[in-house]
Amino acid sequence: MNRRIGTAEKFSTYLILAFLSIAMIAPFLLMLSISLTSDTSTVQMDFHLIPQEFQFDNYVRxxxxxxxxxxxxxxxxxxxxxxxxxxxxxxxxxxxxxxxxxxxxxxxxxxxxxxxxxxxxxxxxxxxxxxxxxxxxxxxxxxxxxxxxxxxxxxxxxxxxxxxxxxxxxxxxxxxxxxxxxxxxxxxxxxxxxxxxxxxxxxxxxxxxxxxxxxxxxxxxxxxxxxxxxxxxxxxxxxxxxxxxxxxxxxxxxxxxxxxxxxxxxxxxxxxxxxxxxxxxxxxx
Amino acid sequence: MAVSQAGLKQARLVTRTRGRLNASRREALWFYLIISPWLVGLLLLLAGPMLYSIYLSFTDWNLFNAPEWVGFDNYIRLFTRDRTFGYALGNTFYYTFLYVPLNIVLSLGIAYLLNKRLPGIRLFRTVIYLPYVVPVVATTMVFRWVFAPDNGLLNSFLALLGIDGPAWLLTPEWVKIALVIMSLWGVGSSVVFLLAGMQGIPAELYEAAAIDGASERQHFFGITLPMLSPVIFFNMIMSIIASLQTFTQVYILNAEPNTPGNAIVMIIPYLFDNAFRFNKMGYASAIAWVLFVIIFAFTLLVIRSSSAWVFYENEMKR
The missing domain is CATH 1.10.3720.10 (MetI-like)
Incomplete structure (x- = not known):
């Protein structure tokens, strides 16, 4: 398709794709974030999408x-x-x-x-x-x-x-x-x-x-x-x-x-x- | 002279055919020799077990005593006295007929967007495909936190929009919808097929339509969709067959004490429980054959209906 893509169309396409991409990435991020949570926060089920703690030790344990x-x-x-x-x-x-x-x-x-x-x-x-x-x-x-x-x-x-x-x-x-x-x-x-x-x-x-x-x-x-x-x-x-x-x-x-x-x-x-x-x-x- | 020439020709022809016969027989022998591993597997691991499974479905067998013939009892029981099997059937259909159409519509929409020539579009393609490669076990475990009632990802997002989200995995009305959402996270695999299909559509078609003054909408419904219908058809069959056999997600969630079991049980998990938890091998085999018939019927239905909605380019040439 070689037709020209207008600015409005470009903008709305990127907007939808960005939203979709966030939806696709978020569960990965959540997985990573929970995997780095300390035991104390885990027991309280205090989980965040953006990592608040960095317990890399979990990967050794x-x-x-x-x-x-x-x-x-x-x-x-x-x-x-x-x-x-x-x-x-x-x-x-x-x-x-x-x-x-x-x-x-x-x-x-x-x-x-x-x-x-x-x-x-x-x-x-x-x-x-x-x-x-x-x-x-x-x-x-x-x-x-x-x-x-x-x-x-x-x-x-x-x-x-x-x-x-x-x-x-x-x-x-x-x-x-x-x-x-x-x-x-x-x-x-x-x-x-x-x-x-x-x-x-x-x-x-x-x-x-x-x-x-x-x-x-x-x-x-x-x-x-x-x-x-x-x-x-x-x-x-x-x-x-x-x-x-x-x-x-x-x-x-x-x-x-x-x-x-x-x-x-x-x-x-x-x-x-x-x-x-x-x-x-x-x-x- | 002429006669002997012809005779010679004939003699040569005879020897050549005989040689060819031997050669073709040898070739056939090699064929069967080479495919023999598959052939043996077919008999030992598929055909044999299938026949045995039909027999088992008419018996009562606990794996330890000899199977006891019970006629159609297992099948009659499944459809008249087994409430849970009714739930399993209902849930499986509900899930399949919600997921498959949503998957098609969503993947079409996404493929349409990803087919635009814009900078950075390749990155979006990769990102949208990624969830599909995550093992179902890992998906199910992380989605328990996506669906958590209070601070879960989905409900936190819905709260931003002012919506009070449900306890997805804990309420019978929502648990199947949650399963559908979880499966739709993997929509990328269908997108890839559709996208490849879209890129295979000859540009002349669009150019010709553009000259005729066709709108963007007419392009999509008049060209893209019909040209894609064989891919959609293939996708639809494969996803119906796969959805009807959903196991891992349900098995993992069902093992939890708070999951509304009757609202989530499906055919294969129920079969698994009957066979390997309750040792009802005959009964479980009957479930397997009911599933076989269901899958066969739906596949046939889709194939039969396809002549009405699937468009093959080479049909034009006839």
Whole structure:
């Protein structure tokens, strides 16, 4: 749109956007402010949007207080995240390679099934999967959270497949003539070329697993194994004894949960937006 | 000579087709080999569990004894004797049908503003997207202080306008609206899609309209909105499906003693409680399938209705 924008319009646009931005930023600021509040003010629930106190010590205490020990929970989150990313990136791109470059009877039907599975609510498989993992003796381990990623994810397969389809086939053909097998073609030619989309998948997998709540809550059971998201909420729960939670420390946990997401967003937004938009709006060829 | 030429050609054709047949069979084999991890996962983690879940929904199972067949009892009970399930259904619909339209209208408005070529607009784009990346657990915890009755952020702001705000999370009439406001904080994700859609609209359309003397309003309703309708459609389906499955916010708030439980309980949290707190696995499976049917029905409804309001550019060419 190249039309000229008048002063009045400019002013009203900025005014609305400024108001919206304040509304968007305020909860972040409140989180930060509460996280820096002293214990005394916390007990009185004396919180302010603009920080009045600067108890940076809160950020140390969550690591040194034995029954809080967020370091442990951050490590748990990292184990789940790294395991999931490894599985999703490797397996989803391999399967996507199959869908993009090979022909076989039944392929189109399988691709439709793949798309269809994205619509199935997780609720219908939650209970049988719980029974399955229980029978396998996986409850109380990270296995139910990590292993399924090594079967690939439908959305990721779809995203990567859309990307591979647009790559020229000359390199594959040349390698094939040189006697390179399909696995070699994937590993030496396709995989290096799909780096942008693989990064996007890694970021999306990070975002999902870092904030994941329901399944970790269900499968890990042992408080020691909980990832940060679940541990943060445990910290915020009013105990049966009626003691109010230490909201300043709860907000430290929330900050620790939020900041990595922001960092990953800032460094990875380019990849994710491109992937999401091409996947979301691309027609299926 | 001519005959042998033709014969040679035919022979070559035969060998080539045979070679191609072998090659295509080998290619098919490779295809299935390569996609086998997904295929195994599909059977083991999706298809198998789905079938088992249908069976479970017709049984009474506490996870420890063998499942006991009860026919349609679970389903009948859900719709005739279970008050809480009624609340869960009602709350889920209320939340979904308040949030989804508001989200669309709000994201359209914001995307419209952010699409203007003004200095500093990129900064606003980033700021408005940011809340979306905050994990729901953290959002829920900080919003308890946004919604605090006396010195909460929202009520302090409303007090500036002379409005006496309610105890958002503690009163049945307001708690769902509070949930909607909390979700709308993450409106940025829809904005990004719409904005990308807007930027993809060819400038010629606006130029042509401008020559015809179309007003700004006519530009928006005559060009922008129809051209965006496929993106809105996609967004709408995804947000309906996600909203119907709301869990984390409700679970966290519901664990608090002062939360009006019946006013906030939703389908998935109720399923979770039945399955993993009361060990009623069969009953919970029935809830899962009711939800499946609801999601399926709404998705179908939106898709069916789409021919009336979604505009695809390539339809023009037919």
């Amino acid at each position: 969550v690591f040194t207080t034995p029954n809080i020990d967020l370091g442990r929970h951050i490590l748990n989150s990292l184990i789940i995240v790294v395991g999931s990313i490894t599985g999703q990136v490797l397996v989803s791109s391999f399967v996507a390679f199959g869908f993009a470059r090979f022909n076989a009877p039944g392929k189109n039907a399988l691709f439709l099934i793949l798309l269809g599975t994205m619509m199935i609510p997780g609720a219908v498989t939650l209970i049988p999967q719980f029974a399955l993992y229980r029978a396998l003796g996986w409850l109380g381990t990270f296995a139910p959270l990590i292993v399924p990623n090594f079967f690939g994810g439908a959305f990721n397969i779809f995203l990567i497949r859309q990307f591979i389809v647009r790559l020229p086939t000359e390199l594959d053909e040349a390698a094939k003539i040189d006697g390179v097998g399909p696995v070699g073609i994937f590993w030496y030619i396709i995989f290096p070329l799909i780096r942008p989309i693989a990064v996007a998948v890694a970021i999306l997998t990070f975002q999902f697993n870092w904030s994941w709540f329901l399944e970790p809550l269900l499968y890990l059971q042992d408080a020691e194994l909980m990832p940060l998201a679940v541990a943060a909420r445990t910290l915020s729960a009013t105990t049966s004894a009626g003691a109010t939670p230490m909201w300043n420390l709860v907000m430290v946990a929330s900050m620790l949960l939020t900041v990595p997401m922001l960092l990953v967003f800032f460094f990875g937004q380019k990849y994710v937006f491109e992937a999401n938009l091409s996947g979301g709006s691309a027609s299926i060829k």
